[in-house]
Amino acid sequence: MKLSTITNAKQVFDLVRDDLAAVEREFARQSDSDIRVVTEIAEYLLAGGGKRIRPLLLLLAARALNFQGESRIRMGAVVEMLHTATLVHDDIIDTADTRRGRPSANTTWGNSKCVLAGDWLYMQSFQIALDERNFHLLDLLISLTQQMVEGELLQIQKLGHLINEQEYLDLIDRKTASLFRVSMQLGAALAGSDENVERLFGEYGHNLGMAFQVIDDVLDLTAEESVLGKPAASDLREGKATLAVIHALERGTGEEREAIRTVLADRSFVRVPHKDILTILRRYGSLEYAMDMARAYAEAARQSVRELPDSDTKRALMWVPGFVIDRDR
Amino acid sequence: MKLSTITNAKQVFDLVRDDLAAVEREFARQSDSDIRVVTEIAEYLLAGGGKRIRPLLLLLAARALNFQGESRIRMGAVVEMLHTATLVHDDIIDTADTRRGRPSANTTWGNSKCVLAGDWLYMQSFQIALDERNFHLLDLLISLTQQMVEGELLQIQKLGHLINEQEYLDLIDRKTASLFRVSMQLGAALAGSDENVERLFGEYGHNLGMAFQVIDDVLDLTAEESVLGKPAASDLREGKATLAVIHALERGTGEEREAIRTVLADRSFVRVPHKDILTILRRYGSLEYAMDMARAYAEAARQSVRELPDSDTKRALMWVPGFVIDRDR
Numbered sequence: 073m074k075l076s077t078i079t080n081a082k083q084v085f086d087l088v089r090d091d092l093a094a095v096e097r098e099f100a101r102q103s104d105s106d107i108r109v110v111t112e113i114a115e116y117l118l119a120g121g122g123k124r125i126r127p128l129l130l131l132l133a134a135r136a137l138n139f140q141g142e143s144r145i146r147m148g149a150v151v152e153m154l155h156t157a158t159l160v161h162d163d164i165i166d167t168a169d170t171r172r173g174r175p176s177a178n179t180t181w182g183n184s185k186c187v188l189a190g191d192w193l194y195m196q197s198f199q200i201a202l203d204e205r206n207f208h209l210l211d212l213l214i215s216l217t218q219q220m221v222e223g224e225l226l227q228i229q230k231l232g233h234l235i236n237e238q239e240y241l242d243l244i245d246r247k248t249a250s251l252f253r254v255s256m257q258l259g260a261a262l263a264g265s266d267e268n269v270e271r272l273f274g275e276y277g278h279n280l281g282m283a284f285q286v287i288d289d290v291l292d293l294t295a296e297e298s299v300l301g302k303p304a305a306s307d308l309r310e311g312k313a314t315l316a317v318i319h320a321l322e323r324g325t326g327e328e329r330e331a332i333r334t335v336l337a338d339r340s341f342v343r344v345p346h347k348d349i350l351t352i353l354r355r356y357g358s359l360e361y362a363m364d365m366a367r368a369y370a371e372a373a374r375q376s377v378r379e380l381p382d383s384d385t386k387r388a389l390m391w392v393p394g395f396v397i398d399r400d401r
Numbered sequence: 402m403k404l405s406t407i408t409n410a411k412q413v414f415d416l417v418r419d420d421l422a423a424v425e426r427e428f429a430r431q432s433d434s435d436i437r438v439v440t441e442i443a444e445y446l447l448a449g450g451g452k453r454i455r456p457l458l459l460l461l462a463a464r465a466l467n468f469q470g471e472s473r474i475r476m477g478a479v480v481e482m483l484h485t486a487t488l489v490h491d492d493i494i495d496t497a498d499t500r501r502g503r504p505s506a507n508t509t510w511g512n513s514k515c516v517l518a519g520d521w522l523y524m525q526s527f528q529i530a531l532d533e534r535n536f537h538l539l540d541l542l543i544s545l546t547q548q549m550v551e552g553e554l555l556q557i558q559k560l561g562h563l564i565n566e567q568e569y570l571d572l573i574d575r576k577t578a579s580l581f582r583v584s585m586q587l588g589a590a591l592a593g594s595d596e597n598v599e600r601l602f603g604e605y606g607h608n609l610g611m612a613f614q615v616i617d618d619v620l621d622l623t624a625e626e627s628v629l630g631k632p633a634a635s636d637l638r639e640g641k642a643t644l645a646v647i648h649a650l651e652r653g654t655g656e657e658r659e660a661i662r663t664v665l666a667d668r669s670f671v672r673v674p675h676k677d678i679l680t681i682l683r684r685y686g687s688l689e690y691a692m693d694m695a696r697a698y699a700e701a702a703r704q705s706v707r708e709l710p711d712s713d714t715k716r717a718l719m720w721v722p723g724f725v726i727d728r729d730r
Contacts, residue, residue, distance in 0.1 A: 107554045161516050187490050187516055188554045194520070195547040198527065202539055210531055210539070218524040225436045225517045 081395060084388040088131040095127045095148035102149055102196055113177050113189040117156050125284070126151040126255045132392075133259025133273050136377075136385040143204055143262050150197045151255045154213070157193035158220055160186050208261055216254045223247040232311035232336055237318050244285040245278070252281030276376040276389065283369035284396050289314035290362050291401060293353065305346050311339045315365065316358040317349075323356045363397075370397050410724060413717040417460040424456045424477035431478055431525055442506050442518040446485050455480040455584045458609070461721075462588025462602050465706075465714040472533055472591055479526045480584045483542070486522035487549055487580075489515050537590055545583045552576040561640035561665055566647050573614040574607070581610030605705040605718065612698035613725050618643035619691050620730060622682065634675050640668045644694065645687040646678075652685045692726075699726050 085092065096118075103114030127148035134144040163176040164183050178186040194217065201209050223246025230239065256277030260270040289307060293316060297304045307314050313321065313336060321332055331344045331352065341349075353359050370393035380386040414421065425447075432443030456477035463473040492505040493512050507515040523546065530538050552575025559568065585606030589599040618636060622645060626633045636643050642650065642665060650661055660673045660681065670678075682688050699722035709715040 105551070107551050107558075109554055109558065110551075161520060164512060164516050183493060183512060184557055185554065187493050187519075188550050188557070190516075191490060191520075191523070191550045192547065192554070194523065195543060195550060198543050199547065202536070202543055205536060207531070207534060214524060214528050214531055218521065218528065221517050221520045221524060222434070222436050222439075225438055225514065225521070228513055228517070229436075229438065 084391055084395075085128070087384055087388055088128060088135065091131045091135075091145065091148070092124060092127060094145045095124070095131070095152065098145050098149035099152055102153065102200060103193070105192065105196075107192070109181065109185050110189050110192045113160065113181060113186070114156070114193065116177060116180070117159065122152070122155070124152060126155055126251055129252060129255040129277055129280070129392075130259040132385055132388055133256045133277075134262050135259075136273075136380060136383065136389065137260060137263035137265050137269070139259070139263035141262060144259065146200050146204070147209070147258050147262060150200050150213070151251065151258065153193050153197040153200075154217065155251060157190045157197065158224075160190035160193065162224060164190075206261070209258060212254050212257055212261065216250050219246050219250050223250075227312070232339070234321060234333070234336075235313055235318065236322075237315065240313070240315055240318055241282070244282060244289075248285040248288075249278045249281030252284065253277035272376050272379075276373045279369045279373035279376065280393055280396060283366045283373065283393060286315055286362055286366040286369065287397060287399065290316060290359055290366070291399075293317070293350070294359065295401060305341070305349070308335050308346075308349065309339055309341075311336050315362040316353050319358040319361045320353050320356045323358075324352055328352045328355075366397055370394060413720055413724075414457070416713055416717055417457060417464065420460045420464075420474065420477070421453060421456060423474045424453070424460070424481065427474050427478035428481055431482065431529060432522070434521065434525075436521070438510065438514050439518050439521045442489065442510060442515070443485070443522065445506060445509070446488065451481070451484070453481060454613070455484055455580055458581060458584040458606055458721075459588040461714055461717055462585045462606075463591050464588075465602075465709060465712065465718065466589060466592035466594050466598070468588070468592035470591065473588065475529055475533070476538070476587050476591060479529050479542070480580065480587065482522050482526040482529075483546065484580060486519045486526065487553075489519035489522065491553060493519075535590070538587060541583050541586055541590065545579050548575050548579050552579075556641070561668070563650060563662070563665075564642055564647065565651075566644065569642070569644055569647055570611070573611060573618075577614040577617075578607045578610030581613065582606035601705050601708075605702045608698045608702035608705065609722055609725060612695045612702065612722060615644055615691055615695040615698065616726060616728065619645060619688055619695070620728075622646070622679070623688065624730060634670070634678070637664050637675075637678065638668055638670075640665050644691040645682050648687040648690045649682050649685045652687075653681055657681045657684075695726055699723065 099118060100115070103111060103118070105111050105114075130148050130151055131144060134140075160177055163178045164186055177189070181189070198210075198213065201213050223243055227243055227247070230243075235243075253274045254277070256273040257270050260273040265273070292307045292314070293305055295304065303309065308317070313332075317332060321329055324332070331348060334344050335341060335349060338344075373393045374390050377386060377389045380389070428447060429444070432440060432447070434440050434443075459477050459480055460473060463469075489506055492507045493515050506518070510518070527539075527542065530542050552572055556572055556576070559572075564572075582603045583606070585602040586599050589602040594602070621636045621643070622634055624633065632638065637646070642661075646661060650658055653661070660677060663673050664670060664678060667673075702722045703719050706715060706718045709718070
């Protein structure tokens, strides 16, 4: 099979189709709590159908290193469960009304239950990881979780304020890229890889995660609500300046900067309509600037795994970054 | 020194005064985060001055088994930090306005930051424990935390509903006694004690915790706001039926039961005043019933450690249950 033979998402997902199905069952089994509301919230979020990109990365990493142990399924469930826990707590924070096109969990169950259900999912994922009896896995997971929580706290501190590009990149590293990185590192660690391979896999995950979030933030600015499954430009509505907006803010006229600042401060498009912001972003090539940065991260991800021997899994890892860039939601 | 020579709190605290001061410094050092708001909330809660009874138990357990390693200080900070994390999340849940006589953290910082600060404290306490490189400590802590979170969720499910005595005892076991139990078990585990000693120490902690919470719930019904540092009868105001109330509900006339149910459903004393409820509780000896049960738990705690060889630490452990019973706040 040549590199060019992996040309679509189905072929990549086919490689780990059975594994992903097993992760799904494991997640459902592990979130089947005696406490009804935990199971309800977990099932609701599971049915919401995320992209499962974090377990996919873990499974591809393990597969690239020929690891077939059952712990890849359990740890695949762990990374998705941790991700779910952060979503539940983030929804409280953002007071989000919708997530993936459906009412967010806190709208349905209230803040109190969601705080605790999120806590429960954190603890359950640590419990599963602890059962592996591998300190290195726990080191990766606990420091990751702390980094993600700190990222959310930093983001709250900066809401409505202007941040620079470096601050933005640090935030998305903590919020998104860190879990992508750790998913890859866990796959390598399970396979008993040496430090160097784990580091390279981690770099792949980091760069892919950065690309993923930059694209997410561009889509938030440009895509329609019906495609995104959440209100368009919800970042601006929450006072969050993302890469393209920061780019325009550093280049625009006084009036243009004022328009952007108004939206961030108002957290609404009442005084300045959404299309005016898009016009400013287009005038300075800001959306294209962000897309270029995402493409550079995607290329860096590919570079991290180029030394792997040729295999269908390597080809999948080489293909994923392009897929992340080209998606429309 | 004879058993009778330990007669007051000062003498017990004197035994571990230096250790408790070291735990305090460790807690402050470990919660000194790069993220300003975490440090602020942690310092605020630390300054609030809890009773530090959980680290006290851990230190007494370690001392009773002649363990002097530094990890007793670190794990003492861990149990207080876990307790603090649960308080931060509980305040969101109860939408409490005051805690220990001061505005609660969520009133000051808002729900979003408190969710994350609580998450951070959980993760930090796991991080410290993980650095001990002892799976048994982690097993105790992770399953404890899950049990506590489940307890809070169960409590929410039951708010405003009538529960029976067994359900009440299960709730306070999860919410309070489990952390008392684990604090004692951790002290024993650090000392490398055998299973049997760890079990007995755990029983001591469990029974002491049960006594502690039953008393807490009686004080909530009877004490003045100025003494408690929170509104009187706040449990009833939150729709929580505690032991004395359950006792009266199972014995009162139809009219008396209706009065209690009204308060629980209204979550206020608008239709039925607080003093009417106290009159009903006194009529059936319900407060005394709860006190008797607390005394029985206190006695069970003492029984769990009576086989220890005589020492000042054993005398302290024998004295603590009585102190817990006789406190007025």
